[in-house]
Amino acid sequence: xxxxxxxxxxxxxxxxxxxxxxxxxxxxxxxxxxxxxxxxxxxxxxxxxxxxxxxxxxxxxxxxxxxxxxxxxxxxxxxxxxxxxxxxxxxxxxxxxxxxxxxxxxxxxxxxxxxxxxxxxxxxxxxxxxxxxxxxxxxxxxxxxxxxxxxxxxxxxxxxxxxxxxxxxxxxxxxxxxxxxxxxxxxxxxxxxxxxxxxxxxxxxxxxxxxxxxxxxxxxxxxxxxxxxxxxxxxxxxxxxxxxxxxxxxxxxxxxxxxxxxxxxxxxxxxxxxxxxxxxxx
Amino acid sequence: xxxxxxxxxxxxxxxxxxxxxxxxxxxxxxxxxxxxxxxxxxxxxxxxxxxxxxxxxxxxxxxxxxxxxxxxxxxxxxxxxxxxxxxxxxxxxxxxxxxxxxxxxxxxxxxxxxxxxxxxxxxxxxxxxxxxxxxxxxxxxxxxxxxxxxxxxxxxxxxxxxxxxxxxxxxxxxxxxxxxxxxxxxxxxxxxxxxxxxxxxxxxxxxxxxxxxxxxxxxxxxxxxxxxxxxxxxxxxxxxxxxxxxxxxxxxxxxxxxxxxxxxxxxxxxxxxxxxxxxxxxxxxxxxxxxxxxxxxxxxxxxxxxxxxxxxxxxxxxxxxxxxxxxxxxxxxxxxxxxxxxxxxxxxxxxxxxxxxxxxxxxxxxxxxxxxxxxxxxxxxxxxxxxxxxxxxxxxxxxxxxxxxxxxxxxxxxxxxxxxxxxxxx
Numbered sequence: 001x002x003x004x005x006x007x008x009x010x011x012x013x014x015x016x017x018x019x020x021x022x023x024x025x026x027x028x029x030x031x032x033x034x035x036x037x038x039x040x041x042x043x044x045x046x047x048x049x050x051x052x053x054x055x056x057x058x059x060x061x062x063x064x065x066x067x068x069x070x071x072x073x074x075x076x077x078x079x080x081x082x083x084x085x086x087x088x089x090x091x092x093x094x095x096x097x098x099x100x101x102x103x104x105x106x107x108x109x110x111x112x113x114x115x116x117x118x119x120x121x122x123x124x125x126x127x128x129x130x131x132x133x134x135x136x137x138x139x140x141x142x143x144x145x146x147x148x149x150x151x152x153x154x155x156x157x158x159x160x161x162x163x164x165x166x167x168x169x170x171x172x173x174x175x176x177x178x179x180x181x182x183x184x185x186x187x188x189x190x191x192x193x194x195x196x197x198x199x200x201x202x203x204x205x206x207x208x209x210x211x212x213x214x215x216x217x218x219x220x221x222x223x224x225x226x227x228x229x230x231x232x233x234x235x236x237x238x239x240x241x242x243x244x245x246x247x248x249x250x251x252x253x254x255x256x257x258x259x260x261x262x263x264x265x266x267x268x269x270x271x272x273x274x275x276x277x278x279x280x281x282x
Numbered sequence: 283x284x285x286x287x288x289x290x291x292x293x294x295x296x297x298x299x300x301x302x303x304x305x306x307x308x309x310x311x312x313x314x315x316x317x318x319x320x321x322x323x324x325x326x327x328x329x330x331x332x333x334x335x336x337x338x339x340x341x342x343x344x345x346x347x348x349x350x351x352x353x354x355x356x357x358x359x360x361x362x363x364x365x366x367x368x369x370x371x372x373x374x375x376x377x378x379x380x381x382x383x384x385x386x387x388x389x390x391x392x393x394x395x396x397x398x399x400x401x402x403x404x405x406x407x408x409x410x411x412x413x414x415x416x417x418x419x420x421x422x423x424x425x426x427x428x429x430x431x432x433x434x435x436x437x438x439x440x441x442x443x444x445x446x447x448x449x450x451x452x453x454x455x456x457x458x459x460x461x462x463x464x465x466x467x468x469x470x471x472x473x474x475x476x477x478x479x480x481x482x483x484x485x486x487x488x489x490x491x492x493x494x495x496x497x498x499x500x501x502x503x504x505x506x507x508x509x510x511x512x513x514x515x516x517x518x519x520x521x522x523x524x525x526x527x528x529x530x531x532x533x534x535x536x537x538x539x540x541x542x543x544x545x546x547x548x549x550x551x552x553x554x555x556x557x558x559x560x561x562x563x564x565x566x567x568x569x570x571x572x573x574x575x576x577x578x579x580x581x582x583x584x585x586x587x588x589x590x591x592x593x594x595x596x597x598x599x600x601x602x603x604x605x606x607x608x609x610x611x612x613x614x615x616x617x618x619x620x621x622x623x624x625x626x627x628x629x630x631x632x633x634x635x636x637x638x639x640x641x642x643x644x645x646x647x648x649x650x651x652x653x654x655x656x657x658x659x660x661x662x663x664x665x666x667x668x669x670x671x672x673x674x675x676x677x678x679x680x681x682x683x684x685x686x687x688x689x690x691x692x693x694x695x696x697x698x699x700x701x702x703x704x705x706x707x708x
Contacts, residue, residue, distance in 0.1 A: 011385040
């Protein structure tokens with residue numbers, strides 16, 4: 001039967017690589033919004049401290065970093081107040097790692113709901129990235145508070161106009177975290193190995209990123225290896241913007257941006273490919 | 283423009299049987315390597331026999347399905363378990379993609395494969411209504427417009443600001459169905475949601491579905507409940523092992539389905555896949571007396587054959603499992619439980635198992651048969667016999683309808699204290 005009618009939906013065995021259905025995701029924007037809100041609210045429901053939990057974690061982590069890496073190991077902080085230095089690194093890093101970790105189990109964690117009802121699958125990782133943005137905003141607010149305090153106390157902190165690239169930094173991290181996360185989630189729909197790799201891989205990656213030490217303390221070939229890590233320019237430029245020290249040429253930021261865009265698109269393509277039949281293999 | 287809103291063409295879906303992969307890349311390589319050398323699969327569980335369904339063997343859950351659905355039509359889909367009904371609905375609701383074929387749809391399609399999908403236990407009823415509505419494709423504004431109606435329909439307005447984890451399962455389901463029922467899609471796909479809730483709520487749901495069909499929207503309805511299908515749908519499709527057996531008036535599809543299904547007290551082993559290598563095989567299975575009666579003695583007789591070549595099969599266990607018509611297990615007679623097993627030599631063997639007083643209420647039950655050794659099936663046949671039991675007296679007492687409780691037990695009743703007389707009915 002050949003028809004020339006208008007069909008709203010055509011279900012075929014395999015969609016083409018480029019049929020990404022991003023328009024559909026836009027139609028489901030209310031769902032994305034509700035997922036974001038659900039993740040945010042469910043995080044602290046039935047807790048005494050409520051949203052305060054968003055602050056406790058970064059403060060404690062930074063304190064531990066300050067004591068261990070600053071006071072005991074005595075790593076360089078480019079002459080900056082150690083607490084502020086680690087808080088800056090931690091604030092940035094936790095957004096990227098949060099996005100990566102929480103999107104990397106999209107398929108396995110949501111198999112139940114994916115098996116029952118159709119909605120654009122991409123809405124889950126996208127909403128997770130946005131809800132991480134909220135916790136990033138809270139942590140960033142905390143960072144700003146301490147930053148103002150150190151500024152007023154007259155520390156060696158020199159903010160400058162690079163502050164204006166902050167939105168671009170956040171976008172790059174979101175792109176990289178989301179892109180890598182959905183690549184991992186697509187690959188783990190059949191093989192679970194990667195999932196184990198991700199949880200500690202992210203921790204190892206932190207040591208390969210200048211989070212607890214400045215890039216300036218690393219020389220030679222190691223320095224180049226560090227710069228090859230696309231998160232390095234993001235963190236360094238963040239510190240340059242708010243604290244005023246970095247040994248990296250800001251133009252490396254283009255490398256990070258390029259990387260983020262590529263990873264994001266590869267991620268969306270693979271994700272789209274896997275989502276049609278993953279229910280049969282998960 | 284024609285009135286066709288769903289057009290299904292040559293739709294097929296293939297599933298791989300058995301374990302898809304060991305779950306790790308390394309495991310898959312190891313398995314392939316073992317196969318190449320002809321050694322046993324290192325990932326096979328102990329006691330898991332070769333059912334002949336591994337190594338790329340596949341099953342067609344749907345085979346060359348063709349049908350059209352017109353606007354405003356209520357189409358029933360019936361068939362035994364495993365006939366492909368759920369697979370068809372999953373493809374229509376885009377949960378999984380077909381292996382081949384095309385489905386074309388006009389208008390918004392919404393599926394109720396399971397109510398309450400995406401409910402978050404920590405969120406309140408109110409919050410979950412919005413979330414669930416959005417998952418099903420409604421915008422927040424649409425939910426807002428119908429909010430009062432939904433709450434009203436669900437009957438949980440008192441608890442609307444309580445987290446749903448505190449709800450009873452009945453309330454949970456009612457709220458979930460209420461959201462789904464107010465979706466107002468052009469095409470509604472429903473799978474057995476009416477199996478939940480109390481009778482009153484089921485009636486309400488049915489009414490709602492009738493309204494939906496009456497409003498010129500299209501409904502696809504899968505159910506085992508023939509009365510509901512006949513009530514709701516003019517036309518029905520009967521699926522049998524992936525094929526459309528009949529597509530026509532509901533009454534003819536239903537009677538065809540029942541005639542296939544309801545050959546009582548006759549051994550019909552070929553309706554389902556047999557599991558095991560069948561080196562020793564159940565050839566016949568009969569019940570005596572036929573029909574059996576509640577409270578009376580009954581015998582189940584196995585006719586077992588083994589090819590004259592080959593050795594005696596040691597340690598064979600037999601079992602008769604009795605299930606309700608909805609396939610929930612009731613009890614089993616298992617030779618191992620009685621400390622018995624059999625060694626079966628070549629040729630024909632007759633083995634019977636008897637019970638003195640059949641403890642089942644009158645009605646129909648399904649039977650699974652097991653012939654195996656330990657946990658390894660040799661001939662395992664599911665749902666191969668409809669046991670139809672007629673009414674009788676139980677233990678000398680009067681049998682009064684047990685209202686859904688299928689098992690009767692012998693019990694002793696005595697007055698321990700009190701100014702009460704005891705009358706022996708006998």
